[in-house]
Amino acid sequence: MKxxxxxxxxxxxxxxxxxxxxxxxxxxxxxxxxxxVGKKVTGQHEGTIDxxxxxxxxxxxxxxxxxxxxxxxxxxxxxxKAGQGKEKLDGHLKADDFFGTDKYPTAKLVFKSIGKKSDxxxxxxADLTIKDVTNSxxxxxxxxxxxxxxxxxxxxxxxxxxxxxxxxxxxxxxxxIYDEFELAVDLKF
Numbered sequence: 001m002k003x004x005x006x007x008x009x010x011x012x013x014x015x016x017x018x019x020x021x022x023x024x025x026x027x028x029x030x031x032x033x034x035x036x037v038g039k040k041v042t043g044q045h046e047g048t049i050d051x052x053x054x055x056x057x058x059x060x061x062x063x064x065x066x067x068x069x070x071x072x073x074x075x076x077x078x079x080x081k082a083g084q085g086k087e088k089l090d091g092h093l094k095a096d097d098f099f100g101t102d103k104y105p106t107a108k109l110v111f112k113s114i115g116k117k118s119d120x121x122x123x124x125x126a127d128l129t130i131k132d133v134t135n136s137x138x139x140x141x142x143x144x145x146x147x148x149x150x151x152x153x154x155x156x157x158x159x160x161x162x163x164x165x166x167x168x169x170x171x172x173x174x175x176x177i178y179d180e181f182e183l184a185v186d187l188k189f
Contacts, residue, residue: 027054031188038181050074066111072101097163130159148187
């Protein structure tokens with residue numbers, strides 16, 4: 001009887017620690033998408049950028065963490081066609097004026113705290129690193145089965161990207177570029 005109790009307690013402890021351990025879900029970088037929008041006084045441009053790697057962490061089926069690496073060298077404009085300004089804008093976004101992808105080929109996002117807002121919606125505070133500068137960003141993420149979506153607004157000037165910013169340069173007129181850019185993220189895992 002004593003052995004039975006010992007085995008039962010060991011099983012309970014093992015089962016309890018199994019259910020409490022974190023489960024990592026690797027993001028399918030080929031199926032996932034990140035769309036960006038950058039706005040200026042006279043309009044906007046939009047495009048895509050690829051994930052290099054990513055993982056979401058769950059505990060007891062609740063979002064508990066995550067980290068992602070973005071391949072900045074893949075930034076691409078989708079609203080312009082080849083020969084009609086696409087190459088020029090893509091090159092400028094990769095240049096030192098913007099993301100400096102030769103020196104900084106990746107950006108990173110690491111979840112720091114997560115609060116549950118509703119059944120599938122979480123409020124996230126994360127560290128975003130662009131050009132080796134890290135700042136805190138806040139956003140909501142919605143998780144449904146093997147999919148998660150989020151929308152973020154990022155102030156590029158906090159990462160030293162001041163080109164065309166009306167907050168740093170005078171007389172830009174209609175050439176001013178807004179400081180915030182938007183990201184729409186669709187993750188598959």
